[in-house]
Amino acid sequence: MRAKSACSTTQSQSRPHAGPGTNALPACGEAQQWSQQMKQLRALTIAVVVCGAIGLSHPAQAKDITVLGNWSLTIGPADLVGGAGTNLNSTYQSDPAQVYVTISNCARTTEKWHVNVKRTDTVWDSQLQLWVQRTGSGVGSGWLWGGGATYQQVGLTDGYFFYGKGDLSSIPIQLELTGVSVSIAPGTYSTTVTYTLVDGW
Amino acid sequence: MKGLRLAICVVFAAALASAAMAGPSAGHQVTVQVNAINELALTGGNITLTVSTATAGQEPDSVTNNACSLAWTDNQANRKITVATNLATPLFTLKVLAQSVTGGSAAPEVTLSNTAADFVTGVSKTTGGCTLRYATAATAAQGTGTDVHTVTYTLTSS
Numbered sequence: 001m002r003a004k005s006a007c008s009t010t011q012s013q014s015r016p017h018a019g020p021g022t023n024a025l026p027a028c029g030e031a032q033q034w035s036q037q038m039k040q041l042r043a044l045t046i047a048v049v050v051c052g053a054i055g056l057s058h059p060a061q062a063k064d065i066t067v068l069g070n071w072s073l074t075i076g077p078a079d080l081v082g083g084a085g086t087n088l089n090s091t092y093q094s095d096p097a098q099v100y101v102t103i104s105n106c107a108r109t110t111e112k113w114h115v116n117v118k119r120t121d122t123v124w125d126s127q128l129q130l131w132v133q134r135t136g137s138g139v140g141s142g143w144l145w146g147g148g149a150t151y152q153q154v155g156l157t158d159g160y161f162f163y164g165k166g167d168l169s170s171i172p173i174q175l176e177l178t179g180v181s182v183s184i185a186p187g188t189y190s191t192t193v194t195y196t197l198v199d200g201w
Numbered sequence: 202m203k204g205l206r207l208a209i210c211v212v213f214a215a216a217l218a219s220a221a222m223a224g225p226s227a228g229h230q231v232t233v234q235v236n237a238i239n240e241l242a243l244t245g246g247n248i249t250l251t252v253s254t255a256t257a258g259q260e261p262d263s264v265t266n267n268a269c270s271l272a273w274t275d276n277q278a279n280r281k282i283t284v285a286t287n288l289a290t291p292l293f294t295l296k297v298l299a300q301s302v303t304g305g306s307a308a309p310e311v312t313l314s315n316t317a318a319d320f321v322t323g324v325s326k327t328t329g330g331c332t333l334r335y336a337t338a339a340t341a342a343q344g345t346g347t348d349v350h351t352v353t354y355t356l357t358s359s
Contacts, residue, residue: 063224063225064225065224065225065226065227066227067227067228067229068229069229070229070230070231070232071229071230071231071232072230072231072232072233072234073231073232073233073234074234074236075233075234075235075236076235076236076238077236077238077240077274080238080240080274083240083242083272083274084240084241084242084272084273084274085240085242085272085273085274085328085329085330086272086274086328087274087328088238088274088276099229101227113224119231120228128233130231175231177231177233180235182238182274182275182276182326182327182328183276183326183327184235184276184326185235185276185277185278185326186235186236186237186238186276186277187234187235188232188233188234188235189232189233189234189235190230190231190232190233191230191231192228192229192230192231193228193229193230193231194226194227194228195226195227195228196224196225196226197224197225197226198224199224
């Protein structure tokens with residue numbers, strides 16, 4: 001309704017030399033077009049603001065997680081508990097800092113996050129169980145608030161591992177393998193352990 | 202106008218979708234290599250069986266020995282243990298039997314020769330063990346003498 005009333009006003013002001021009647025419709029059309037453009041601009045502005053707000057409320061898009069290290073383990077006759085006639089040691093642990101996890105690009109030091117962990121098997125024996133624990137808190141401007149200080153099993157779906165705020169680098173991770181026995185056939189078993197950075201605690 | 206609305210909807214949906222997506226992730230490999238394990242151990246050391254007694258009117262008494270035992274660990278399927286002696290032509294008969302077997306099945310008593318014979322079968326991804334019962338006998342007609350055997354047990358594919 002505002003566009004229509006503006007049309008009559010704009011017609012006389014912006015087109016002072018136009019003949020009566022002949023230019024009335026085009027002038028009004030331009031005004032309507034201008035009005036529509038304004039509407040579109042306003043809608044677009046709202047959309048941008050909303051999208052920006054969504055983006056600000058989910059700043060995890062800027063955060064990043066990196067992992068350094070792998071764990072390779074060879075099990076053979078030397079791992080028998082007591083030589084021939086005995087079984088293999090069932091549990092194996094990696095170095096306390098076998099893998100390092102780094103959280104970076106947090107917007108601020110108070111930005112909360114947590115890390116989930118899961119595994120994706122390439123070739124795996126169902127008797128084997130993989131565990132992870134955090135053996136340190138890393139370094140940096142952030143804080144490692146808690147979680148993951150004792151071994152927890154790594155499953156095929158995400159499990160809550162540890163949580164903190166801001167940037168932290170070199171968070172040491174130790175891995176443990178259990179369930180080893182001679183009933184597992186010789187071969188190479190591998191899985192990928194994935195750490196996912198998630199907003200909030 | 203419709204186009205703009207559509208564009209706005211697309212931008213809005215994309216923003217929502219990106220907000221709902223899982224965060225960044227990174228991973229590492231865990232690799233476990235299990236080597237073949239075929240371990241066999243004999244305990245009890247060297248033994249001597251001496252035929253030295255007899256009942257008048259009968260053949261000399263046979264002699265047995267249960268001092269030795271065998272233990273094994275194998276993480277492969279379809280395995281067995283065979284036994285053989287290095288002595289091609291012994292003067293006297295020497296037999297061996299697996300007793301109290303775990304992790305496999307005892308074969309019938311074996312008369313030792315230098316051809317490998319099944320001793321324990323059905324060994325498959327397991328630990329096991331048994332007692333070795335050696336038995337020897339000599340007839341009066343065989344006279345006296347000494348056989349020295351080196352007995353070899355082998356864990357192998359069945």
